[in-house]
Amino acid sequence: MVEKSLSAVIELIRSVGHQLNNGLQRLGFAARFFVMILVYSGQSFRRLHLTIREIYFSGFQSLLIILVSGLFIGMVLGMQGYETLQRYGSSEALGVLVALSLTRELGPVVAALLFASRAGSSITAEIGLMKATEQLTAMDMMAVNPIARVVAPRFWGGVISMPLLAALFSAVGIFGGYLIGVVFIGVDEGAFWSQMQSSVDFRFDIWNGVVKSFVFGVAVSLIAVFEGYDAVPTAEGVSASIKRTVVYSALAILALDFVLTSFMFRGL
Amino acid sequence: MSRKLLDLWVGLFVVLGFAALLFLALRVGNVSSANFADTYQLTAKFDNIGGLKVRGPVKSAGVVVGRVTEIRFDPQSYEAVATLTIDSRYRFPKDTFVSILTAGLLGEQYIGLDAGGDEKMLNPGDVVVKTQSAVVLEKLISQFMFNKASEGASPQ
Numbered sequence: 553m554v555e556k557s558l559s560a561v562i563e564l565i566r567s568v569g570h571q572l573n574n575g576l577q578r579l580g581f582a583a584r585f586f587v588m589i590l591v592y593s594g595q596s597f598r599r600l601h602l603t604i605r606e607i608y609f610s611g612f613q614s615l616l617i618i619l620v621s622g623l624f625i626g627m628v629l630g631m632q633g634y635e636t637l638q639r640y641g642s643s644e645a646l647g648v649l650v651a652l653s654l655t656r657e658l659g660p661v662v663a664a665l666l667f668a669s670r671a672g673s674s675i676t677a678e679i680g681l682m683k684a685t686e687q688l689t690a691m692d693m694m695a696v697n698p699i700a701r702v703v704a705p706r707f708w709g710g711v712i713s714m715p716l717l718a719a720l721f722s723a724v725g726i727f728g729g730y731l732i733g734v735v736f737i738g739v740d741e742g743a744f745w746s747q748m749q750s751s752v753d754f755r756f757d758i759w760n761g762v763v764k765s766f767v768f769g770v771a772v773s774l775i776a777v778f779e780g781y782d783a784v785p786t787a788e789g790v791s792a793s794i795k796r797t798v799v800y801s802a803l804a805i806l807a808l809d810f811v812l813t814s815f816m817f818r819g820l
Numbered sequence: 821m822s823r824k825l826l827d828l829w830v831g832l833f834v835v836l837g838f839a840a841l842l843f844l845a846l847r848v849g850n851v852s853s854a855n856f857a858d859t860y861q862l863t864a865k866f867d868n869i870g871g872l873k874v875r876g877p878v879k880s881a882g883v884v885v886g887r888v889t890e891i892r893f894d895p896q897s898y899e900a901v902a903t904l905t906i907d908s909r910y911r912f913p914k915d916t917f918v919s920i921l922t923a924g925l926l927g928e929q930y931i932g933l934d935a936g937g938d939e940k941m942l943n944p945g946d947v948v949v950k951t952q953s954a955v956v957l958e959k960l961i962s963q964f965m966f967n968k969a970s971e972g973a974s975p976q
Contacts, residue, residue: 608830608833612832612833615833655848720840726844749848
C-alpha cells in the first residue's frame with residue numbers, strides 16, 4: 553500500500569520534470585530556430601518575390617477581417633464612450649478616448665489576435681502539411697534550404713504585414729468612432745478632432761503603438777512558423793500544432809502587451 | 821496568380837498601410853505642435869507644483885508656446901524646479917510672471933506665462949523669478965474656513 557502510493561508520487565514528480573524538460577527543450581529549439589531564420593534571411597531576400605507572395609497571403613488577404621473588425625470596434629467604442637462621458641458632461645472628449653484606446657492598445661493587440669488566428673494558423677497548417685508530405689525533406693535532398701525557401705519568407709511576410717494592419721485597424725476604428733460619435737449621436741465635429749489632436753502625441757502614442765505591433769508581428773510569425781516546422785508529421789500532429797499556434801500566440805501577445813505597456817507608459 | 825497582379829495587390833496593401841499611418845500622424849496626432857523646430861529653455865522654481873506633469877503645456881494668452889520638459893526637487897531650497905522648453909520664435913520679457921493654472925475646474929494643470937513690461941528679454945537658460953505656485957484645494961478650503969471662523973468670532 554505504502555509502496556504503491558510512494559510510486560504514484562514519484563510518477564507525478566517525474567511527469568512534472570518531464571513537462572519542464574520538454575518545455576525548455578522546445579524553447580531552446582525555438583530560439584535556435586529564430587537565429588537560423590535570421591541567418592538565412594539574406595538568402596531568402598535575394599529572391600524577394602517569395603516574401604512579396606507571403607505579404608499578399610498573410611497581409612493583403614487579412615485586410616477584410618481587419619478593416620471590418622476595426623470599424624465595428626471603433627463604433628462600439630464610440631457608443632460606449634459617449635454613454636459614459638456624457639454623464640460627466642464631457643462628451644467632446646470622445647475623440648480622445650477613441651483615438652488613445654485604439655492607437656495605444658486595441659489597435660495593436662486586437663489586430664495581432666486576428667492576425668494570429670487568420671494568418672498564423674494558415675502558415676502553421678501550410679508548413680506542417682509540407683512536413684507531413686515530406687516536401688521539406690525533398691527540398692533538403694535537392695540542396696534547397698527549407699528555412700531560406702519556405703520559413704524565412706513567411707516569417708518576414710508576417711513581420712512586415714503586422715504594423716501595417718495595426719495602423720489600418722486604428723485608422724478605420726477612429727473613423728468608426730467618428731461615424732457613431734459625430735454623424736449619428738451629434739458630438740461637435742470640431743471639438744472631436746481638435747481635442748483628439750491636442751492630446752494624442754505622435755511619438756508617444758502612435759509610434760509606441762507601431763513598435764508594439766512590430767513586436768507582436770515578430771512573436772506571432774515566429775510561433776506560427778516554428779509550430780509548423782516542429783509539427784508531428786501526421787494529420788493529428790498538424791491539427792495539434794495549429795491549435796498551439798493560436799493559443800500560444802494569444803498568450804504571447806497579451807503577456808508582451810503588458811510588459812511593453814509597463815515600459816512605455818510608466819510614470820504617467 | 822501572375823506575379824504582376826500579385827505585386828499590384830501587395831503594393832496597394834503597403835500604400836494603404838502607410839496612408840493609415842500618415843492619417844494617424846497628421847489627422848489624429850499632433851506632429852506639428854509636439855516637436856517645435858527650435859527651442860530654448862527656461863527654469864522656474866515653485867513652492868508647490870500641484871499636479872503639473874512632464875510634457876504638460878506652457879501657454880501664453882491661451883496659446884501653446886512650449887512644454888514642461890523636466891520637473892525635479894531642489895534639496896537645498898526645498899522647492900520644485902521645472903524646466904520649460906519654449907519655441908524660440910517667442911521671447912518673453914525679464915519680468916514675465918509664471919504661474920501654474922488649471923484648465924477647467926478639474927482639468928489638467930499647465931503653466932501660464934504673463935508677459936510683463938520690461939525692455940530686457942529672458943535669455944535661454946535663465947531662471948524666472950516671479951512665480952506663483954499651484955492652488956491646492958485643501959489649503960484654499962481651510963483658509964476660507966479660518967476666515968469664516970474669525971469673522972464669526974470678532975463681533976462678540
